[in-house]
Amino acid sequence: MxxxxxxxxxxxxxxxxxxxxxxxxxxxxxxxxxxxxxxxxxxxxxxxxxxxxxxxKVKAADARSPVEVLAPVTGRWTALNSPADKVPSHGVHGYGQTYAIDIVAEPGPDSRPPFALLWPMARGNQGYPAFGTPVLAVADATVVHASDRQRDHLTRTSLPALAYLMLAESAVRDMAGPARIFGNHVILDLGDGTYAAYAHLKKGSLTVAVGDRVRAGQRIADCGNTGNSTEPHVHFQLMDGPDLDTARGVPFTWRGIGVPANGESFTPQDEASPAPSLD
Missing domain, CATH: 1.20.5 (Single alpha-helices involved in coiled-coils or other helix-helix interfaces)
Structure with missing residues (x-):
């Protein structure tokens, strides 16, 4: 150990x-x-x-150049907590999050419910365009972890709910370990010592299992709101190992997009069509 x-x-x-x-x-x-x-x-x-x-003190993997992969979604999205603006992007190196990015679906202006000061304290997920959207494999890979049994919780997009998340819920989840921080999640082995992690996936949405081979662009699950999450979004990161407790972050770049900055909207090009699992 x-x-x-x-x-x-x-x-x-x-x-x-x-x-x-x-x-x-x-x-x-x-x-x-x-x-x-x-x-x-x-x-x-x-x-x-x-x-x-x-x-x-768990730092990023030493001397690694950014790994180019496809974007994990299609449609119009906006980046949050991006490594283009700050490293570590989420404020910590732990759980391989050094270069992690969060993205929310925004197909049009005002398509996401606004942040509330007091009311409503919490909302359901159906009003968020990211909820239930397909999440795609960013490269040909092997599935090394896949879980989708945690429930999708209400949003934390009001001042009281956000305070509850930061002061109480996050600490409890951290005590329970990465599975409760990441919620339902998938980890793919891309080869050459690089692994892709997707977090906060929708309950019951997995289309893959451990050991499956997947093609770039293949749907592997749907976006949800599980784990340490304020609203439905995709958390994506590359790392140097499959164990979230010990993995170190690896920088990435999305083909044709690069690394979008905080608040920057992007629309991935359709470079790969979904494909069935390989035998």
Whole structure:
């Protein structure tokens, strides 16, 4: 087991024990017991901090040139949290997210519901054009992970809901590990030590399974709103391994598009038609 993997496991276990301790204290534990437990709690906090610092040091894969692949969608989309503007694009190197990008479908002006200050606090997903749109293989590849059993939750596109996500939900999901951060997700082995990850996929939308061979442009799932997500969107990244706990980010460029910047809209060219899985 690698040091990074062990650090992530200790980080999650420490958070779980610490949260359980805090809940027990607020539930009426004897203060004397709480005092006796304080050294242990301080030790837990130290492990949490060291685990977080260790995971934060997971850098991008060294000396890798951008890998050119097809875009994972068709139609008109807009980029958010793009590595064209900031690296690491999502503020962390962990989970191979150094060069990750988020994209939302925007077929026309005002096609997405606006961000709300107070009301509605949460919305369903059907009003978002990204929800249910096909997500495509970016290259010929082999499926090494595929999961789609998590439910699609309501949006977090109001001030109260976003505060809840940032202050509580994200921390709980981080404790549970990458599967709860990425939600339903697919990982493809593109060869030459490069892997593509797609996150926040729609429940029950997978068209592939582990071990399948896929063609570039083949539909592999649909866009959803699972995991640590504010609204239906596609989270895409390249990395140097299939394990999200230890993978390092790899830069990418989409053929004919490059890397769209934050707020930049783009329409992928139809360079590949969906194809059935290979035998």
């Amino acid at each position: 690698s040091v990074r993997k062990l650090a992530m496991i200790l980080f999650r276990l420490s958070w779980i024990v610490f949260v359980a301790f805090v809940v027990a204290v607020f539930a009426g534990w004897d203060p004397g017991w709480a005092l006796l437990m304080s050294p242990a709690v301080l030790g837990m906090l130290l492990v949490i901090v060291m685990g977080r610092l260790t995971s934060a």
